[in-house]
Amino acid sequence: MQVGFIGLGNMGSGMAANVLRNGHHVVVYNRSPGKADALIGQGAQAAGCIADACRGDAVITMLANDAAVDSVVFASGGVLDSLAPGGLHISCSTISVELSERMARAHAQAGQRFVAAPVFGRPDAAAAGKLFVVAAGAASALDSALPLFEAIGQRTFVVSETPQVANLVKLSGNFLIACVIESLGEAMALVGKAGVDRHQYLDLLTSTMFSAPIYRIYGGLIADGAFEPAGFAAPLGLKDIKLALAAAEELRVPLPLASLLRDRLLRLLAQGDEELDWSAISQLAAEDAGTAAG
Amino acid sequence: MQVGFIGLGNMGSGMAANVLRNGHHVVVYNRSPGKADALIGQGAQAAGCIADACRGDAVITMLANDAAVDSVVFASGGVLDSLAPGGLHISCSTISVELSERMARAHAQAGQRFVAAPVFGRPDAAAAGKLFVVAAGAASALDSALPLFEAIGQRTFVVSETPQVANLVKLSGNFLIACVIESLGEAMALVGKAGVDRHQYLDLLTSTMFSAPIYRIYGGLIADGAFEPAGFAAPLGLKDIKLALAAAEELRVPLPLASLLRDRLLRLLAQGDEELDWSAISQLAAEDAGTAAG
Amino acid sequence: MQVGFIGLGNMGSGMAANVLRNGHHVVVYNRSPGKADALIGQGAQAAGCIADACRGDAVITMLANDAAVDSVVFASGGVLDSLAPGGLHISCSTISVELSERMARAHAQAGQRFVAAPVFGRPDAAAAGKLFVVAAGAASALDSALPLFEAIGQRTFVVSETPQVANLVKLSGNFLIACVIESLGEAMALVGKAGVDRHQYLDLLTSTMFSAPIYRIYGGLIADGAFEPAGFAAPLGLKDIKLALAAAEELRVPLPLASLLRDRLLRLLAQGDEELDWSAISQLAAEDAGTAAG
């Protein structure tokens, strides 16, 4: 396929490389042009502007947040302006349900096709082509996107015909991760104050009922008290919990755990800890217990 | 070893059978005597009273709650009265930290030895000798208990020299399970209201970051809306969350998630649903979202 | 003074009448023109457009929400376009801190003056000129506004030189009212389930430590279970709690009670009860207790 790729950050560069590796022709675009060099070395073509990345069968966007996506898509000369009728936009960014819905509407009005396909996985999984893709959109659009999903991910989950539902599912996943962090933070504050070794405790949990990667990864960070450098910084965590709450509010679904997580993240940031990993909220439980960190 | 076994419920009968199977001589006691018959058929000896079960090297108690353990241990003619000096009591029940501490003190004063060894696992794991044992006590007492732990469990985690710490760890584990239930309940209420199929959603979660048995088991119950018959009834769930809160209060550790779980379980029981599995609290999130169950 | 008045709803019409009654010359504007008739009968002059209401010494806006204020102020031909240099805009609406800040900036850039002056009190207090005015802005602007505050209110509280701080104080007041509602709802669910008469209970409270109007008014509604017609409808309540949370988030102040109130209001609205007074959240506590309403 002829594919444009916009957004070459930690995640996007790995994803674009895998699209390339799978035999597709890739035109890459990034605001800061240096980021494209490695990919160009691997055979990608450089786009001078967004429009140049929109001339193929599909364009993938993988950007940091709503503002970046909004600007790349809706600005003059953006994706919406540039894509041909019938052209396909695949949005992989973790963004609000509201923006995804707005893009779906705009693309439909312009006679273009739109698929939301946020991904689960960290930069190493992106580089290895081992992401999990959560996709939603019209069946025919999803069919067209399939070879690209196979290039970037190890498995694709189609969750709905309505694109923004994929974004909701992605946000709900991040919400569930934050719940794991908070629950481990409270449990470790408790047993830690009773003198139990946190690493041994974590080993017990992950050897038994909680043998999932998420408990191992975040449990390790919490037991170590190792929140820098951030894998996923607290302000991003707050952003995602807020997006989950906003989507839930739109649907009128109270999420008491998300409210609690929001308050925790806000408290962490009120202490000025912008640089910490979002799992640092686990320390607040220890703080409330009057015990220093981990 | 010569072992007494008191408490032949769903868990205890499987555990006692495995002790027997491992070549130990077992004297079994249960308040309702019929429960001992199968084990006697397998070679166990029947105890006419608690004292009869306390004449060997060790006595294991596996009872439903604090009241049962308190009575079996502290009543006249109970374990405390009957155990010889140096005798070993292994308490496997899920009970309060406070009662465990009280037993540790009383046994020490009587020149007896005490190990707390609550277990993780359901009746089928008990029957298969595949429990996880969380043990705490003096090193020499734990050494003596080891062959019995090997008989009932697939792995033993020694967490402290202070017996009641094992009970705290056990309660913290049940707290973590309840957190999984609540978080899945909220997430499914959210994506469910947006039209996502709950089973497909669960498959997505457990195929990716949440690939732990606990997500599979409870996620399945929640997606099915199948809360009867109860694997672990709501009143027992409330009891355990209350014991966790009581232990945390004694240590002065606030657990906001446990407070929320307590309120959820209380609300479920206020509706009169005593017979439901504790995972039925997941339906409250759906109820709050104005969507019916399952 | 020569005063424009924009927004003649339940609150605004009473306020404008009092400005008129105090001897000022008032030019009134409302989108739906019929609303101005009574005031014109009392001597007010009709404005054909927003600009007509902006030609005097000051213009007061009293509108329903952010969207209405935003449009009246920022639209082409709006207040910002129409006010002369040095002209004074007094914003009495209950709006977001963010919009108030944006207006302050825009007016300053246009060489105009801006005062935020939200009010406490219901329509009857507005009609009687008995509102409480919470004002913030530059001292000289506040001085100019003083005769108008005296016309509409029984007392003015100047809280800051920064206009939007008055909006924050107003939102915090509504937050405190909602806390009273929730706490009374829970307390009445508790004593009500024990058979205490709710009206007698309320009498006890308001005769002793809780002898404030807010306990009498809302306690009465809750004891009666009388939530229709709404004095302040649940969607407006949710809006204000959300504005308080948004302002608090901007300042990085976690407000766990506001989070709980948001979830309560969301749950009420998920049941479809758009028409109810916001004090109907008190029934959720009774619902959770398994007891029907009041």
Add this chain to the structure above:
Amino acid sequence: MQVGFIGLGNMGSGMAANVLRNGHHVVVYNRSPGKADALIGQGAQAAGCIADACRGDAVITMLANDAAVDSVVFASGGVLDSLAPGGLHISCSTISVELSERMARAHAQAGQRFVAAPVFGRPDAAAAGKLFVVAAGAASALDSALPLFEAIGQRTFVVSETPQVANLVKLSGNFLIACVIESLGEAMALVGKAGVDRHQYLDLLTSTMFSAPIYRIYGGLIADGAFEPAGFAAPLGLKDIKLALAAAEELRVPLPLASLLRDRLLRLLAQGDEELDWSAISQLAAEDAGTAAG
């Protein structure tokens, strides 16, 4: 009347003095005998033992907590042993619903009469005979107690024929006070961070909708940051919230605000601040906002 009075602490000594002042014959008893001296100087008679205080028409108990009441009533030679058939026990202490119920049962079995009559008001109100009495019990018993209620209080509220309901109402009142503290703490953290003067803010609140003593008293403490010496120490506050939660649990009434208050008080005490007034929980909201006290 011939009245015994047991418990001469800050509250009890003022109450006993007013009973005396109203012309009754009073026999006083306190564990630490020095406390009785002033009352004996005013005409009271000293009791050498609990039984001596139980020989009149009624005995009033006003003690610090459940343990003290339990011991005074149920110990050998206690009130239950000493009161004649038909004798009246008036329990004014703030105690658990459960203990009150237990006393009601025991007195009934002994052919004695029992009234629960906890009071609202601080030591100065007790000294002035201006307490509010919340009374419950059989009508005839309440009639007998009436002259004593008139001696100690400015008004009596009869809430039920079931004694322990009065204790529930008292606990619910303390719960409502704690809600005021928490809500003011959060509101002041919010407006304080925006630069509003806390005393001026409190003046605004108490001059308008929140003109109740409880807002003035606790708002003043919070605005001043004056939590020592404690009027009502944090451990007592935690005790009362726990009693409210326990009573609510027995009735199966979830109280999310009480859960939050319990966590706040626990966190305060985990910091080691045993001596502070319970209103010091207000500082936790400021702490979470990253602003220091005061």
